[in-house]
């Protein structure tokens with residue numbers, strides 16, 4: 418997963434960081450500090466499985482940098498996670514949180530496990546006993562605030578917040594975000610916040626790229642989980658785009674005249690995959706084909722390094738790529754696409770709706786005061802639009818043909834972290 422087309426995800430992140438430091442004219446020491454995490458915690462978690470035997474799972478929490486505030490970032494449950502991947506994801510979180518003006522540093526956690534292969538009881542024990550208990554001394558609302566990522570969800574956050582609260586002897590809602598709606602301001606916007614952010618970024622970029630905006634533009638989406646569905650499907654369609662292809666981990670479907678998304682979603686919910694959607698004019702496609710379709714907008718919303726120079730970057734036809742996933746494009750592939758005039762809206766900007774919503778939920782938790790859905794969504798959109806405008810300004814100042822949007826976003830992000838480290842003193 419991490420090595421395709423020659424560049425690992427971490428290498429791509431570090432290459433971009435290095436370039437951003439040059440572009441922004443920051444001292445080289447900034448690279449020394451930000452190219453490695455402040456702290457890496459490894460936990461080995463024994464779980465009594467339903468068959469009576471103990472199985473030990475290995476998990477990590479990478480705390481990358483906290484110059485701007487508590488570490489913040491999700492927890493990934495996936496069979497192929499590695500420490501290197503977790504470091505890359507934690508590093509991106511530091512920049513994502515800074516870029517969006519949040520009072521957070523960056524972190525990320527992971528457990529090497531396929532959650533679909535565990536029973537509910539085993540999953541609860543792994544999340545509660547294992548992860549929350551093992552990490553309790555290292556997390557907290559002012560220390561490190563985890564949230565969901567690939568393979569984790571609000572139910573898992575509920576178990577973890579309950580375990581942490583029991584250890585603390587009182588309720589501590591602000592230690593995990595993206596909790597179920599019933600729990601302390603687990604806000605209804607949260608379910609679709611990442612996807613909403615993807616759609617807002619696509620809409621704003623489309624206005625600049627095509628003048629006329631997003632109406633009628635064709636979209637292909639790789640990944641039909643939380644981000645792909647809400648971002649690609651629901652919100653982009655609501656904003657007037659035409660979704661013609663979607664895939665999930667098994668493959669997907671393509672109809673050049675547009676898909677009936679509600680029906681595709683119903684098939685996915687019922688049978689576990691969009692592959693079983695069968696309507697006239699629709700054909701099956703693979704996860705590689707979806708990236709190369711003749712569409713205006715491509716939303717990679719699954720895993721990293723799917724667009725790589727070793728193979729497909731030259732075959733991509735979309736003019737606008739919106740990174741719903743973290744790290745779907747390698748640095749090499751990005752160079753190829755940029756030279757062809759393709760706009761890539763980078764992960765730390767395009768999929769930040771999730772963590773910005775996490776921030777709003779955390780603020781609610783700290784105040785024990787809650788906003789309704791509309792007020793919350795308006796606050797979320799305001800923050801996203803502010804980031805969009807800052808990134809676009811920075812990009813045009815740096816020169817759109819020499820610099821990628823990701824590099825401009827990194828400069829914007831590093832600027833805030835560098836200045837915080839400098840003014841705090843003792844960092845740099």
Ligand code: GLU
Nearest residue numbers: 490491564566771772775
């Ligand atoms: N996992 C999401 C991300 O990569 C959300 C993290 C959070 O809310 O802390 O941005």
